[in-house]
Amino acid sequence: MVNSSESPQNKRPKREGISNVFITSSALLVALIVLAVAAPSWTEHAFIAAQSQIVDSASWFYVLVVASIAIALIYFAASSLSDIRLGPDDSRPDYSYPTWFSMLFSAGIGIGLLFFGVAEPVMHYLMPPVGTPETIEAAEQALEITFFHWGLHAWGIYALVGLALAYFGYRHNLPFTLRSTLYPVLGNRIYGPIGDSVDIFAIIGTVLGVATSLGFGVAQINAGLHYLFDVPNSVSIQAGIIVAVTILATASVLSGLNRGIRILSQVNMSLAVLLLILVFTTGETVHLMQTLMQNIGIYLSGVVGKTFDLYAYAPNDWIGGWTLFYWGWWISWSPFVGMFIAKISRGRTIREFILGVILIPVGFTFTWMTVFGNSAINLIREHGQSLSGAVLENNAIALFKFLEYFPMTEVVSLIAILMIVIFFVTSADSGALVVNMLAAKGNENNPVWQRIYWSFSIGLVAMILLFAGGLKSLQTATIISALPFSFVLLLIVISLMKSLNTEKLKRESMLNTMNTTPHDQDMDWRERINRLNTTNSPNEVRSFIREVGVPALQELHDAFDEQSVDSEISIEEDAVTLAVKLDDGTSFAYQLKLREVDHHLDALTDSEVSTARCEVYLREGFQHYDIMGYSEQQIIKDMLNHCEKHGYFVHLARKH
Structure with missing residues (x-):
């Protein structure tokens, strides 16, 4: 176990030059990319078969892991030790609440709100897992499912990894890498091959996750440019967008957290709030307020049942294509998002961290999904609009087709494109920042070229796979990687339990011995x-x-x-x-x-x-x-x- 008096900070190895983590992870990434490029059909088939096997045999384990994380976080937030700070007792937060929340969104699921805010509720409404499509019951179920996929469980996974990294990194002075979260379980073995393997795994998952998202996400930017300016929908245009985003992300990485990422995050959060207010006030405002309250009530009343629902009594393929897909995606992204959240959360208490990371983003997400999702469903139900066809045909164009029914369509669509670009830049630069730290074993004072290397690597991987048609297979591989990492998440829960118990003993010893002053x-x-x-x-x-x-x-x-x-x-x-x-x-x-x-x-x-x-x-x-x-x-x-x-x-x- 770890305690503040015995943190093994003096046992850290000197980190000079290129680490073995850097070399090994780079080599494995090259091997995966070569495989995806050389045999995209075979790779995609193999990965899809593996994912299908996981859904059939291990879906219960995904559900168990996600439920365990939720229960653990409730315990940590309610514990008498929740006032412990992520750092020394006298430390205070580096960022204000508005800046902190903005940065959380930019590295978390901000881009998903734009891509899926219209598309997912409409798709669940048109094709629900159970019941009759395009009914009132289907509309209620559509928002309940969307809330479930983007709500407490998604941010809970991020919060667990972020909490562990901030706690062991800032309070116990361990290297700021994923391996450090396992110190109470592994001890000094985190400095050996086992610890290296954990960080290498996190690097590969982060690079592939950000690269595949970047590759698929450019489709929405291209769709928006085609919609507004008749720019062709082509691979070459999308490759150019990746190059531009990569250059902007590299510049942001070099400027550091306090300039590039922070400023871009604040700008994008302001644009998101502006877009949300516009749709809310020019749409059916009263109806949206009513549905928001009802959606939250339906979600809260059914969240426990939804958490453990595997459709065991009525098996179907829906859960594998949606819920388990989301759980795998959030888990595979948790090293990246968790580390970034930890980096910006020094000085906050455990309770403040958990409540802030979960409740505030979830509240905004629920509001966003209601305003965009219910507005889209209402357009289909009440006004007979053809939005459903656009969603089913191409998710990327759904947002822009939706905005046709609101004032200043061209201006608002242009703002949406700008938001998507900024979200991609902040995701790419924060991803490069995290990967760079993992590859350097937590050493932040590494050469500038290493930061540039990882930033360009993410963009290069996305571009190669875009041309080779291997993005789909790599996205599936990223989801598959969530299964072994689920075991790491359970070990992180145990590590935090052990270390916080040590903190409790420390407090008891302070209370039961002589006064110090x-x-x-x-x-x-x-x-x-x-x-x-x-x-x-x-x-x-x-x-x-x-x-x-x-x-x-x-x-x-x-x-x-x-x-x-x-x-x-x-x-x-x-x-x-x-x-x-x-x-x-x-x-x-x-x-x-x-x-x-x-x-x-x-x-x-x-x-x-x-x-x-x-x-x-x-x-x-x-x-x-x-x-x-x-x-x-x-x-x-x-x-x-x-x-x-x-x-x-x-x-x-x-x-x-």
Whole structure:
């Protein structure tokens, strides 16, 4: 199990040059592409046969995995440990809520809303799994199924992977790769071939998933350009679109998270809200509000039954073509989307992360699907429009045919095309960012050419398969890859359970041992009053660390050496750290560190001033008390108290 005092951060291998993960994953991708290009028909037939076998034999397992993830997330969000931060205790989020939500959508299922917002509800209405098509019951069922496929379960899969990556990466300082989520189960074996295999698998799934989506998605961009400007529908045009998207994605990758992806995400979210409002206000607004409430009610009342429904008593092919297809797609995309979500979620609590990642995007998705889906179904039912034929003939053109029935069709269609392009750019650049980190074993300081390499690789794979006709087979292969990765997801659930149980033991040890900050009792009470109204400059804190903190920890270091206890002291300009290697193989580190804060003197005055403090910093984060003015002996006592707490925690952990 992992805990904040024994995270194996010092055991990470040095990552210099090209990693074996980079080489192996590149070679396997080339082999898969060659197979798909050289024998597209045979490859497609083989993959479809494998998918059919999975549907027939392992559909129950997909359902079990998805249901287990949902139950685990409910537990994590409701647990007493849900206030744990994804990072040190004093960390705070890097992004505001609006920016965070925008980036979630851009890397998650934003493009799907445009492609399937009209098409999927209409298709379920025209061809329901059970019942009579084109009836009121079919309309209700169509939106219930659409909500089910795009709702809590889809974002729950992403949330699990993202939570594990952020928790182990930011709180326990493990490498920011998928292998780290399995540390409580595998231990240091994550640094060997098993860990490499997990990351290689995630890289292949991400590249193929983004590439196939890019390849199929250009069809919608091409369809929109043909609809508006009579641009030919051709492979060469679509290849040009892939080149343009790849160049834009590469530029965004090089600009980093805080510029390219963040800005594009905010722009696209604004356009999405604008398009949603336009369709909502110019359509049948009251009817849409009514159907939204009813759709949510139908979904919530039937979500448990839908979760476990395998149509076992009335077998049909529908579940394999829809529900299991979606579960496989979300699972195969979870390393990519999960890692991106984790990268932008440092500092949030577990509860905040789960609720934010699931409820807010799901709420927007339900609103979008209702506005576009119910409007399309209503056009077919009440006005006899020919939209159904367009949907069945070509999903890519469905959105633009739908927009014909609303004001400013050309302008709105142009906005929709722009949104699709931006969604593809943000998916491609965030995909390249994630793959680059996985290939470098979590090292973010890798050469620029590696980021460019993965960005262009995704575009190149999509283009080659587009010309060779192998996109369909690779999409099927991506879905098939979800089966073995489902086992990894279950191991991630176990890893989080084990590590959070360790956090619980840590809290218990802190509550059941002596208080860490009683050294004020050794002070004269007048001196304690003086400290309440004292501010310090950064230089004064640095002097205190150098003149009092360093000698105190040096004395402890010497004492540990006399007892043959392995310890190490490190001195920096603003901090001094004493790390002790314990007999059980764990390590404990105590640091005195300068921290500048806005200090509110509520005990004596209502004024608020800035001050510098010398705070104790453990691997959980700052301990939120100032030791300025302590003597060397008081600092020594403080360090030993923390060390004793750690010892009690290790004792509890062994018992469990």
